[in-house]
Amino acid sequence: MSTLQSIPVVATKAEKPSGGTGNLLANVFDELTAFCRSRSLFMLHYCTGCGAIELPPAMTSRFDMERLGIQPMVTPRQADILLVTGYVSTKTLKRIILTYEQMNSPKYVIGICSCTVNGGMYWQSYATAKVLADYMPVDMYIAGCMPRPEAVISGLRELMANIRAGRSDNWRDYYRRYDHYLGNQQRLFGENWQTPTDVIGEARHYGQFGPETLGEHTALLERHQTPLLPFEMRLGLGGEKTGVENKGDKR
Amino acid sequence: MMHILIELAVMPLVAFTIGMFMVLMMRKIAAKIQRRVGPPLLQPLYDIVKLYAKKTQSSHGLLHDIGIVMAVGGYIAAETMLPVPGMNGIADKAGLLTLAYVTMIPSLGLALGVGQCANPNGSIGIARALTAMLAYDIPFVVIIFGASWFYGSNNLIEVIAAQQAGGIASWGVTKMPLLAIAGLFTLYAMLGKQPFEIYVAPAEIATGPMVEMGGKHLGGLFVMQCFQLFTASAVYVSMFLGGGENWLFFILKLFAVVAIPMSMAFVFPRYRTEDVLAVVWRWPMVLGLAGVWLVMH
Numbered sequence: 001m002s003t004l005q006s007i008p009v010v011a012t013k014a015e016k017p018s019g020g021t022g023n024l025l026a027n028v029f030d031e032l033t034a035f036c037r038s039r040s041l042f043m044l045h046y047c048t049g050c051g052a053i054e055l056p057p058a059m060t061s062r063f064d065m066e067r068l069g070i071q072p073m074v075t076p077r078q079a080d081i082l083l084v085t086g087y088v089s090t091k092t093l094k095r096i097i098l099t100y101e102q103m104n105s106p107k108y109v110i111g112i113c114s115c116t117v118n119g120g121m122y123w124q125s126y127a128t129a130k131v132l133a134d135y136m137p138v139d140m141y142i143a144g145c146m147p148r149p150e151a152v153i154s155g156l157r158e159l160m161a162n163i164r165a166g167r168s169d170n171w172r173d174y175y176r177r178y179d180h181y182l183g184n185q186q187r188l189f190g191e192n193w194q195t196p197t198d199v200i201g202e203a204r205h206y207g208q209f210g211p212e213t214l215g216e217h218t219a220l221l222e223r224h225q226t227p228l229l230p231f232e233m234r235l236g237l238g239g240e241k242t243g244v245e246n247k248g249d250k251r
Numbered sequence: 252m253m254h255i256l257i258e259l260a261v262m263p264l265v266a267f268t269i270g271m272f273m274v275l276m277m278r279k280i281a282a283k284i285q286r287r288v289g290p291p292l293l294q295p296l297y298d299i300v301k302l303y304a305k306k307t308q309s310s311h312g313l314l315h316d317i318g319i320v321m322a323v324g325g326y327i328a329a330e331t332m333l334p335v336p337g338m339n340g341i342a343d344k345a346g347l348l349t350l351a352y353v354t355m356i357p358s359l360g361l362a363l364g365v366g367q368c369a370n371p372n373g374s375i376g377i378a379r380a381l382t383a384m385l386a387y388d389i390p391f392v393v394i395i396f397g398a399s400w401f402y403g404s405n406n407l408i409e410v411i412a413a414q415q416a417g418g419i420a421s422w423g424v425t426k427m428p429l430l431a432i433a434g435l436f437t438l439y440a441m442l443g444k445q446p447f448e449i450y451v452a453p454a455e456i457a458t459g460p461m462v463e464m465g466g467k468h469l470g471g472l473f474v475m476q477c478f479q480l481f482t483a484s485a486v487y488v489s490m491f492l493g494g495g496e497n498w499l500f501f502i503l504k505l506f507a508v509v510a511i512p513m514s515m516a517f518v519f520p521r522y523r524t525e526d527v528l529a530v531v532w533r534w535p536m537v538l539g540l541a542g543v544w545l546v547m548h
Binding site: 040073080 | 288289298305306
């Protein structure tokens, strides 16, 4: 992973427009949604590292992202873009994956700073996940240590152009090659790693099932998977131990 | 009959279109105050289309979905009772009190939907939102009472006709200025912008009621916001600013009514929930009661 070219950035081809070729109105709706998707991006900034400091100027009066239709949002459910701004430690990566899986598709991941590209200055760190694209499909890297707000905005504009042209469909890749991503996650977190989101079920439901969705790693997941139970509701009067244990926090 | 059916379909559409431009104006005002350029002309439309075009959804169950339908549906029902120039819909069968009831439905629907999400931030947010509703609805009822007493009618068509009979001199705002000021204050609290936005509190409880809303659910809430801005300002214009003589003046009045609180909003931090209650129950309430006393004597 020494050169930039060897880093896997998955680029899926634009979907062929369906329907007759003679009908000009056939793709009007698809064109409209593609245009609106590119012009309205809600971003969730997962500020893990130093790159986060470049986002306030990009959002506020100096560079004003809102004129491009880009707004910050605060929960993964509302967001379209997941901005990972800097180095990703093993512990942080778990949270990033949980966040990513909770977002509604189409969703896009942007890696800001060199650390998300290849580990950057944390290359020799034992606790840092070097290549973000190993664990989730990344749509755009904005390299630099740190990139200036101009670079951030130019990267976002390029993402907008990609979305407009239908080139940025990497969220499908997470469903279609889930086994690959899960394998890398298991390599880092251990074989009993699981998230609350049923990615395989979602892939089936939304028709994103591919030949590499299932594999040896998802088989391992099924073997270790414990069903997610709702919180037990107990009304205790002070001092009494409730015995309620959050399964999610054991990881 | 056909006539009424067409109006019932057209009135919410018109309200939605105007509401979208109000959202745009709100964001533009915020941008100008912060010395930014702000969003382009059709940004609210892009946002809504994008949210409805999401490929995967995160529904937490039936009530979550129905809550959004109630939130939007309550306002759609309200639009059919608000007379606009040339269209009265079913306004002659409903009055200001019915409107006050119907505009509560969205908050209750939202509470149902958020309850099923089981997100603690959402529960905190909706508890605060319902408390805020309690805060502004009581002065709102006082103001409705005063206005209805003055016009001798609860019916918006008659209220508007009474005001338009004598030009500006017979508008509610000149006849009962105290109630009009209290009404503007209440409308400000109703719109839920700074300093009354403790129930949203993005950095603290992650947008409260909206925390688990994504895709079509959030799209529904964006549509609801357009309706909310239109409804609140149209009720105010009908009660105090003589309703709409024609579309031009009607739209100008609507936008002016929203612009006044919005120009103040974005320079404020926010009140805590108990302070919202204290402020709204003190100032608009006292002004409103004084206005009612003046009207009755």
